[in-house]
Amino acid sequence: MARSGWFGRRGRAPDTMESVPEGIATKCAACGQILFARDFERNLKVCTRCGHHHRLNARERLALTVDPDTFVETDANLTSADPLGFPEYLEKQQRARANTGLNEAVVTGYAAIEGHRLVIAVADFGFMGGSMGSVVGEKVARAMERGTAERLPVVSFTASGGARMQEGLLALAQMAKTAAAAARLDRAGVPYISVLTDPTTGGVFASYAALGDIVLAEPGAVVGFAGRRVANQEMGGRLPDNFQTSEFQWEHGMVDRIVPRKEMRHTLAYLLGHLSGETSHAR
Amino acid sequence: MPGDFLEFEKDIEELERLIAELENPQRREQARAEGIDLDQRIGQLRLELDQVREKRYRNLNAWEKTLVSRHKARPYTLDYLRLAFDDYIELSGDRLGGNDEAIVGGLARIEGRPVVVIGQQKARDLRERQRRNFGMARAEGFRKALRLAKMAEKFRRPLISFVDTAGAAADLPAEERGVSEAIARNLREFSVLATPVVAVIIGEGGSGGALGMAVADRVLMLEHAIYSVISPEGCAAILWYDKGRAHEAAESLKLTAQCARDLGVVDEVLPEPLGGAHRDPPAMANTLRAALVRQLHALSQAEPGTLVEERYQRLRSAGVWREAESPVSG
Numbered sequence: 053m054a055r056s057g058w059f060g061r062r063g064r065a066p067d068t069m070e071s072v073p074e075g076i077a078t079k080c081a082a083c084g085q086i087l088f089a090r091d092f093e094r095n096l097k098v099c100t101r102c103g104h105h106h107r108l109n110a111r112e113r114l115a116l117t118v119d120p121d122t123f124v125e126t127d128a129n130l131t132s133a134d135p136l137g138f139p140e141y142l143e144k145q146q147r148a149r150a151n152t153g154l155n156e157a158v159v160t161g162y163a164a165i166e167g168h169r170l171v172i173a174v175a176d177f178g179f180m181g182g183s184m185g186s187v188v189g190e191k192v193a194r195a196m197e198r199g200t201a202e203r204l205p206v207v208s209f210t211a212s213g214g215a216r217m218q219e220g221l222l223a224l225a226q227m228a229k230t231a232a233a234a235a236r237l238d239r240a241g242v243p244y245i246s247v248l249t250d251p252t253t254g255g256v257f258a259s260y261a262a263l264g265d266i267v268l269a270e271p272g273a274v275v276g277f278a279g280r281r282v283a284n285q286e287m288g289g290r291l292p293d294n295f296q297t298s299e300f301q302w303e304h305g306m307v308d309r310i311v312p313r314k315e316m317r318h319t320l321a322y323l324l325g326h327l328s329g330e331t332s333h334a335r
Numbered sequence: 336m337p338g339d340f341l342e343f344e345k346d347i348e349e350l351e352r353l354i355a356e357l358e359n360p361q362r363r364e365q366a367r368a369e370g371i372d373l374d375q376r377i378g379q380l381r382l383e384l385d386q387v388r389e390k391r392y393r394n395l396n397a398w399e400k401t402l403v404s405r406h407k408a409r410p411y412t413l414d415y416l417r418l419a420f421d422d423y424i425e426l427s428g429d430r431l432g433g434n435d436e437a438i439v440g441g442l443a444r445i446e447g448r449p450v451v452v453i454g455q456q457k458a459r460d461l462r463e464r465q466r467r468n469f470g471m472a473r474a475e476g477f478r479k480a481l482r483l484a485k486m487a488e489k490f491r492r493p494l495i496s497f498v499d500t501a502g503a504a505a506d507l508p509a510e511e512r513g514v515s516e517a518i519a520r521n522l523r524e525f526s527v528l529a530t531p532v533v534a535v536i537i538g539e540g541g542s543g544g545a546l547g548m549a550v551a552d553r554v555l556m557l558e559h560a561i562y563s564v565i566s567p568e569g570c571a572a573i574l575w576y577d578k579g580r581a582h583e584a585a586e587s588l589k590l591t592a593q594c595a596r597d598l599g600v601v602d603e604v605l606p607e608p609l610g611g612a613h614r615d616p617p618a619m620a621n622t623l624r625a626a627l628v629r630q631l632h633a634l635s636q637a638e639p640g641t642l643v644e645e646r647y648q649r650l651r652s653a654g655v656w657r658e659a660e661s662p663v664s665g
Contacts, residue, residue, distance in 0.1 A: 135598070135655040136589050139574075186654030193651065215542075217565045217573070220588045221600045224564040225653035227543060228550050231522030232650040239527065255564070258503075258543045262519035277515045277543075278505030286506040296510060306513050 080104055082272075096313045105270045105313055107250055109152065110159040110176035113209055117317050118163035118172065125161040127194055130187045132156060132219075141218040148179045156187040157212070160195040165207070166321035168328065171199040173208040177251070182212030184256050185219040189226025192260055196233035196244070205243040205324055210261040214254020227259035234263040243327035245320060248275050248298060248307065262306070266323055268316070269298035269307045276301075341402045347391065347610075350384040388610045395559060398582035400591050401567055403559040404538045405501075408613040410620070411470075412439060412454030412497040415537065418620030419627070420445050423452065429482055433475030433512070437468045437504070438548075440483040445495075446628050451487035453480045454497030455548060457538070470500045470539075473509040474517035477547050481521050484528055493531040493631050496548045501566065503544030518547035525550035526650055527643055531634035533627060536560045536592070536601070537612075552646050553630045554600065556592040557619070558607040562600070563590035600653065603630075 077086050082104035092099075096116055097106040108116075114123055134141045149155060157179035163172045173195045175182045184192075192208065199206040215223040237244050246264030248257070251274035258277060261267075269275060276283075276296030284291055294300045301307045311319045340348040356362065357377050366373045395403065403409070416423040416439075423443040428434040440453035457470035480496070487494040503514050525532060534551035540562030556562060570584035571577055595601035605622050608615035634642065 129659040131657045131659070133655045133657055136587065138587050186656045190654055190656055215564050217570055217588070220564050220590065221562060221595055221598050222654050224542065224546055225600055227546055228522050228526065228650045229653055231519055232526035232647055235523045235527045238523065255543050258515040258518040259522055262516040263523055276510055277503065282505045283507060283510065291507060295507070304511050304513060306516055
C-alpha cells in the first residue's frame with residue numbers, strides 16, 4: 053500500500069553500501085543518496101541532496117511541531133474493535149500496535165506552538181496506513197469538539213490512505229462524523245488549519261483534511277482522491293508527472309501554501325497569530 | 336432490460352424461456368388442434384417461476400446483491416422522479432463553471448408536497464452513459480447538489496437525495512477541479528442544513544461518492560441495493576491481489592441493506608418487488624413514495640434547529656470502539 057518504505061523500516065541496505073551498519077546511514081527514498089543518519093535527523097528527515105520529505109511518525113511530528121513539554125494526550129485509551137468480523141483485522145491491529153507503540157492511527161491532544169495553545173491531531177501512517185476507522189474518526193471529532201467548546205484552534209496533520217476498509221460502512225461514516233464536527237468548529241468561528249503530509253488520500257482527503265480554513269501541505273506529498281493507478285487507467289496513462297501531489301493540488305486551488313518541514317512550526321504559529329486576531333508588534 | 340439475466344438466474348431464465356415458447360401463437364394453435372391444454376401447463380410454470388424467484392431472491396448473498404444493484408434495467412433516479420413524484424423540473428449547473436450530468440436535480444412534488452430532489456444518474460445506452468460519466472460525479476456534480484440543497488434550505492423545502500453510483504470520478508478532470516474538496520464540503524454543509532433531508536440508496540452506494548449525497552436525517556435503502564466503503568473488486572484487489580475474490584470481499588464488507596441497518600447507518604430497508612426493482616418499477620416506486628411521504632411527514636414536525644442537532648448526534652454516534660478506563664499507553 054505504501055508508495056515507498058518509510059525511514060527506519062526499510063529492509064534492504066543501499067546497493068552501493070551493502071555493509072553500512074544500521075543507524076549510521078540511510079538512503080534517500082527519492083534520489084538514492086546515501087545520507088548519514090545524524091545529518092538526516094538534523095535535517096528533519098528531509099534529504100539534504102534532493103529535498104525529499106520522508107515520512108514522520110506521530111511522535112516525531114509532534115516533537116518538531118509543538119513546544120517542549122506542552123503536549124497532553126487525549127483519548128489514548130480508545131482502541132479499535134472488529135465490528136464486521138473482518139478477516140485478519142484483529143491481527144493487523146495487533147501488529148500495528150506492536151510496530152508503532154500506538155493504540156491507533158491518530159494521536160490527539162492539547163499543545164502549544166510558539167506559545168499558541170491549540171488542539172492537535174497527528175496521524176501516523178505506520179499504523180495500518182493511517183487509515184480512518186471508528187477510533188480515528190472519534191478521536192478527530194472529539195478533538196474538534198474540544199476546540200469548539202474551549203475556543204482553541206485546531207491543527208491536524210494527516211497521513212492516510214483513506215477510510216479503513218476493515219470497518220466497512222462504519223469507516224465511511226467517520227468521514228461524515230469528522231466533517232460534521234468540522235462544521236461546528238466552522239460555525240463557532242474557531243480556526244482550523246489542516247496540514248497535508250505524505251500521503252493524504254481517499255476518505256481522509258475527502259473529509260476533514262480538505263476542510264481547513266487554511267490548508268497547508270508538505271512539498272512532494274501524495275495528495276489526491278483515488279490512487280494514481282486508478283486514475284491512470286481512467287486516463288489511458290495520460291497524467292501529468294505531478295498528478296496528485298501537494299504541488300498539483302496547489303496549482304488547482306486546493307492548498308494555500310506548500311510549506312517545507314523546517315518552516316512548518318513557525319508558519320503555523322504565524323497563521324495562528326493572525327487567525328486569533330493578534331495585533332502586530334510595533335517595531 | 337428485464338430479459339437480461341444475472342449469473343445466478345440460470346433456472347429463472349430457463350423457465351422464462353420455456354413459458355415464452357409455450358406462449359408462441361403457432362405453438363398454441365398446434366396444441367389446440369392436438370387437444371392439449373397449454374394454459375394449464377403455462378400456469379404451472381408461472382407458479383414454479385414465482386417460487387424459484389422468491390426462493391432465490393429471499394436468499395441473495397452479498398455478491399448476488401451487488402450484481403442486482405448494478406443491473407442495467409434497474410430503475411435510476413429519473414425513473415423514480417417520473418414514477419413516484421407528481422411533477423419534476425430539472426435545474427442545472429454548479430454556478431462555478433460546470434454542469435455535471437452524473438448528478439441531476441430540481442424541483443418536484445410528491446403527493447402534493449413541494450420538495451427539492453437531487454440524485455445520481457446512471458444511464459443505459461452508451462452515448463448517455465458517456466454523457467453522465469456512468470453515474471460517477473466529478474466536483475461539479477457535488478457542487479450542483481450542494482447548490483440545490485441550499486436552495487431547499489432557503490425555501491424551507493425538504494430535500495430528497497437519491498444515491499446510485501459506483502463512486503465519484505477518479506480521473507484527471509475530477510482531481511483538477513477538487514472532487515475531494517467538493518465531497519468534504521457536502522459532508523460538512525449537509526450536516527448543518529436547516530431543512531429535513533432524506534437520502535435513499537436506490538442501487539449502488541459506492542464509497543465517498545455515495546456518502547457525499549447521503550448525509551441525512553433518515554437514510555433509506557432498497558432491499559437489494561448495496562452501500563460500501565469500497566467496491567468488492569477494489570477490496571479484493573488490495574487485500575488479496577485478486578479481483579476474482581470479489582464475492583468473498585462482498586461478504587466481508589457487509590455491504591447489504593440488511594447489514595447497513597444492523598450497523599445503524601441505514602434506518603429503513605424498503606422491500607423490492609419479487610425478482611428485484613427492475614422487474615416492476617411502478618410497484619417499487621409506490622413503495623418508495625409511501626416511505627418518503629411518511630418520513631417527510633414525521634420530519635416536518637420538528638423545528639429546523641432540533642433537526643440539525645439530532646442529525647449531528649446521529650452522525651456523531653457512528654462507529655464501534657473500545658474505551659479503556661485508564662490510558663493503555665501514554
